[in-house]
Amino acid sequence: MSELPDYVIKNREHWDKHADSWVAMGERAWNRNPSWGMWGVPESELQLLPVDMSGMDAIELGCGTAYISAWLIRRGARVVGMDNSERQLATARRLATEHGVDLELIHGNAEVVPKPDESFDFAVSEYGVAIWSDPFKWVPEAHRLLKPGGELVMLGNHPLVMCVQDFTSDAPATFTLMEPYFGMGRIDWDDGDDQGTNFNMPVSDWFKLWGDVGFDILAYHELQSPESGDEVSFFVTKDWAHRYPSEQVWKVRKR
Ligand SMILES: C[S@@+](CC[C@H](N)C(=O)[O-])C[C@H]1O[C@@H](n2cnc3c(N)ncnc32)[C@H](O)[C@@H]1O
Structure with a gap:
């Protein structure tokens, strides 16, 4: 196995340390219909998933507790979930057993996936490799894994949010x-208690990367928080995210 990059080791420590805090959220998400990101935007609005995935092979890159994998399985897909944190995968494994679903889980850095070229019809990452991995590594890897015509959905922080944060504190x-x-x-x-590495880039650089790697862009969404509803305990307030985009979603297709 090739040596892990420094940020993959650091992010693994972060996620192994915090996995317990994500169990309850994962359990709820396994039971609900698909909705996306911090603000729970319904799938009916974004239409990111094929309606019928019967016979399709799908992979979730940075699956965490693997609730998106569960949604894909419910639509008929055979699914592989890969994650860098063994503790997150322990929750995913338990939930798969409790729900009686067949889900292949792989532990490792999803910038390098131990599967042959063109193994999958669909790939997805919501706050997985989408923000924790180097896009110049994971995007070409997702392209390699997909069959021609295969689709990739990624959801993560909007780059604007990265400009208005103090990365030495956990303030919103x-x-x-x-x-x-x-x-x-x-x-x-590094907020004093915790360290990690994320990746993002200007929207124009994302456009260029998709094209250079060999993806056509099907949709780009900037997600907004709803006017009413509860605050969520993330690094962006509901008010902020109602005025500015806190999340971006790319849906792309392999040429
Ligand atoms: C926020 S969770 C994403 C899962 C789920 N969608 C969610 O929002 O809870 C982030 C996950 O990405 C995983 N991750 C971070 N870097 C990764 C990498 N290089 N390869 C695979 N998984 C990675 C972490 O271990 C963590 O479980």
């Missing part, structure tokens, strides 16, 4: 521009 996103937008790439954060 501010209304002040603090970090440059252009040149954004690897983001190492």
Whole structure:
């Protein structure tokens, strides 16, 4: 096995340490209909998933507790979930057993997936490799794994949010521009208690990467929080995300 990059080791420590905090959310999500991101935007609005996935092979890259894998299985797909944290996979494994579903789970860095070329019809990452891995590694890897015509959905932080955060504290996103937008790439954060590495880049760079790697863009969404409803305990307030996009979604197809 090739050596893990430093940020994969650091992010593994982060997720193994925090996996327990994600169990309850994972359990709820396994039981609900598909809805996306921090604000729970319904699938009926975004239409990210094929309605009937019978006979399709799908992979979730950075699956965590694997609730999206569960949604894909319910639509008829055979699914592989890969994650960098053994503790997150332990929850996924338990939930798969409790729900009586067949789900292949792989532990490792999903920038390098131990599956042959063109193994999958569909790939998805919601806050998995989509934000925790280097897009110049995981996007070409997703392309390799997909059959021609296969679709990839990724959801993660909107790059604008990365410009209004203090990466040395766990305070929520501010209304002040603090970090440059252009040149954004690897983001190492350390709030005193915790460290991790995320990746993001300007929207124009995402457009370029999809095209250069060999994907056609089917849809791009900037998600907004609803006007009413409860606050969520993430790093963006509901008010912030009602005024500015906190999340982006790309749906792309392999040429
Ligand atoms: C926020 S969870 C995503 C799962 C789920 N959609 C959610 O939002 O809870 C992030 C997951 O990405 C995983 N992850 C981070 N870097 C990864 C990598 N390089 N390869 C595979 N998984 C990775 C973490 O271990 C963690 O379980």
